[in-house]
Amino acid sequence: MPCVNLLLIGELDREASALLINPDDFEQARQARDPHFDGRVFIGVLTTGIYCRPVCPVRLPLKENIRLYSTAAAAAEAGFRPCLRCRPESSPGTPAWMGSSYTVSRALQLIARGALDEGSVSALAAQLGIGPRQLTRLFQQHLGVTPIAVANTQRLHFAKKLIDETTLPMAQVCHAAGFSSVRRFNAVFNQTYGRGPLTLRKQGNSKQAIEQRGVQIKLSYRPPFDWRAMLDYLAYRAIPGVESVGKDYYSRTIVMNGKQGNLEVRFLEDSHALILTIDVEQTRNLYQIVERVRVMFDLKAVSTELENFLSLDPLLAPLVVRHPGIRVPVAWDGFEVGVRAILGQQVSVKGATTLVSRLAHACGAVYESANSHTLDRVFPTPAELADANLDGMGITTRRIAAIKALAEVVRDGELRFDGSMTTDAFVERIVQIPGIGPWTAQYIALRALNDPDAFPDADLILLRATAVPGTLLTPKQLQERSQVWRPWRAYAVMLLWREYGLQKQENKALVAPD
Helix, strand or coil, rough: CCCCCHHHHHHHHCCCCHCCCCHHHHHHHHCCCCHHHHHHHHEEECCCCEEECCCCCCCCCCCCEEEECCCCHHHCCCEEEECCCCCCHHEEEECCCCCHHHHHHHHEEEEEEECCCCCCHHHHHHCCHHHHHHHEEEEECCCCCHHHHHHHHHHHHHHHHHHHHCCCHHHCCCCCCCCCCHHHHHHHHHHCCCCCCCHHHHHHCCCCCCCCCEEEEEEECCCCCHHHHHHHHHHHCCEEECCEEEECCCEEEECCEEEEEEEEEEEEECCEEEEEEEEEEHHHHHHHHHHHHHHHCCCCCCCHHHHHCCCCCCCCCHHHHHCCCCCCCCCCHHHHHHHHHHHCCCCCCCHHHHHHHHHHHHCCCCCCCCCCCCCECCCCCCCHHCCCCCCCCCCCCCHHHHHHHHHHHHHCCCCCCCCCCCCCHHHHHCCCCCCCCCCHHHHHHHHCCCCCCCCCCCCHHHHCCCCCCCCCCHHHHHHHHEEEEEHHHHHHHHHHHHHHHHHHHHHHHHHHCC
16 A cells, blocks of 8 residues: 555645535545436545546445545645546535525525636625625635635536546636636646646547537436436426427527527436537637526536435425436526416416427527527527517417516526526515416426425415315415425425326326227
């Protein structure tokens, strides 16, 4: 066994405040290289100065020679460098809600959207309605690192991922990852890996052809994940021309900084991963796109932990068994799902799809791409819908007024979907719009804010599913009933909705003629 680096141990002991996990609690999973813990824990190896994922294929270090961290940023701050074998940048990501505050979770969303690429911690804190000292204290308390350290690690990891998995020129990799300059980009890689980005690419085995469409990136997740159920949910609500959903893929048009593009998510059989293909004119926004896709498909969730929690309720326990790996499908665009929710009031899902399709084709910009034959429209922006004439589409006058009012407050920045507003503040503001009631507001929050505790307590299916057969709870009674599901009520909602949908299909099959 190699000698332990005593100098490194001394340095790491001074970083004890960043140690968030007791090795004794994790040893069995570490020995088994359990993929359920991938991205939830990072292993710093004292003898090498490297930090790894729990699924790293190298020889397992002795327990006395390791330190465990809940985030890659904490491991990096403690002096470890990322492993080149297991590539920590390829882990499913740290689930922000596991043990962290809602404020930290919202801050992480904003950082992922580039809030610290050019902005300051003070500006980030202001967006969250707190002071910079309090924000830094919350990050230290829940993640063991500062907001800047999180942003720096994210930049490094994403750049390394692009180097390994794409053939993008290094200047594009640099700017896509949020580095301010190529010089800084090179310096960070030399300091972290002891070699420059070009050398790392030469040592890698990237086989991506330059001629292929778009940029392809592999994103992993922790099992179980019932991605077929998620695709079913999205397919039933897909907007023709804007979205396309198949048995193993989801694609849609997007707009980033005024530039059109499209993305496709294709799930891999027998692999805890998907392939994301991004076709955009500007690669500078790649990281924001990737992080929004991670949120959209709930890739950072820890299904086993939240399902163990929900199984404590006798009502949900059998549903967890029948529907393992349920996730919350977050919309790509919060405004889009808000418009759809308004159009869906008191009509069927198919009826709402017809209306939103008419609106998108009448008001949205035409999309043309040689790489996509099914996507031909970009969903209209808030500014476009605020000024659009929506008469003659079969939309009631009341709903037209609600859509236009929503478009105006989003356009003017009074209502935001980026994580800077709490769910309570969001709901309080949106219900002030005539035509948007509590159910619509909470449904939009569930699909748009990435809040795992969002809960539409006026939903008829939930009121029925949680009551004695043949009766209904009131929204107030349902709120009281749901308290035992906190902070995972959004997942309880998806379980109950999934069960209701399948039972409805089974009942139709039973009464169908031969």
